[in-house]
Amino acid sequence: MKHTQYIDTLILKQLTPERHTIGAIKDTNIVENVVWHQHKETEIIYMERAYGTFFLGDSLISFNPEDESSIIILLGSLLAHSFFYHPNRTLDHSEESNVISILFHTETLGEGFFDLPEMQAAKQLIGKANCAYIVTKDAVGDIAILMEELCKSEGIHRLTCFLQILDLITKQDTITQLTGHTLANEKIGNDLLTNIIQYIHENYQKELSLRETASRYHMSVSAFCSFFKKYTGQTFVEFLNRLRISKACEKMLTCNDDITSIAYTCGFNNLSNFNRRFKQFKEETPRSYRSRYKVSE
Structure with a gap:
């Protein structure tokens, strides 16, 4: 069984090449057991054919093929979380899974960027540290396409994909809050x-x-x-x-x-x-x- 390592610094510093401001991970191999941890970045996770149980702060939520074909979850900065994958729950074991994580923080695009009038909806959302949200079923497809595009994009197009993702996520009735409790100043990852x-x-x-x-x-x-x-x-x-x-x-x-x-x-x-x-x-x-x-x- 695979395990991630506890991260007590910014993931972006360890993950992304210098030419990328927005961190992105795309993988077809599921980490079956993600340790209980927290990180400073806000994270947007897209999961296709990847089913299991998320422990999110003070709550948990399970997914399986009969519930959803794919999901997108937004994890606020410093929300303690873990994930246990259920490989026997997939409908077709011959199909690869698809997981994309996009990582960023409030100063990713420069100090004061999220203070711009145009970014107030996004700031209000990602400013809620310790919270988790799930994207409504109808919005998953459009956002997933942009997340895929971001992963293979460079330069300005990568940034525009990111802004379009934020725009969709911050629209009314796009997301539902799942949880909102953890100890933000504690090191959680032992x-x-x-x-x-x-x-x-x-x-x-x-x-x-x-x-x-x-x-x-x-x-x-x-x-x-x-x-x-x-x-x-x-x-x-x-x-x-x-x-x-x-x-x-x-x-x-x-x-x-x-x-x-x-x-x-x-x-x-x-x-x-x-x-x-x-x-x-x-x-x-x-x-x-x-x-x-x-x-x-």
């Missing part, structure tokens, strides 16, 4: 937190005890709780329940198992607790969620 998140991700279906999990990482319960809340903005139980509900949503849309079976499969030991947590995080019942989103076969 292997311990990554290992804990990966352990939860791999064992959410089981009965995970707070005490046993803390002991596994040689910490007292109080020390573990303090550490986990400090870097994720959530308690261990809340984080676990959010993950379980996210997985339950995925199963309800991709299989025909009854809701009770799905609840138990996702780690809930009784249906009433599942229903209560589901309504807490999704603001509707499991049955209504499935009825609204599941595509009839």
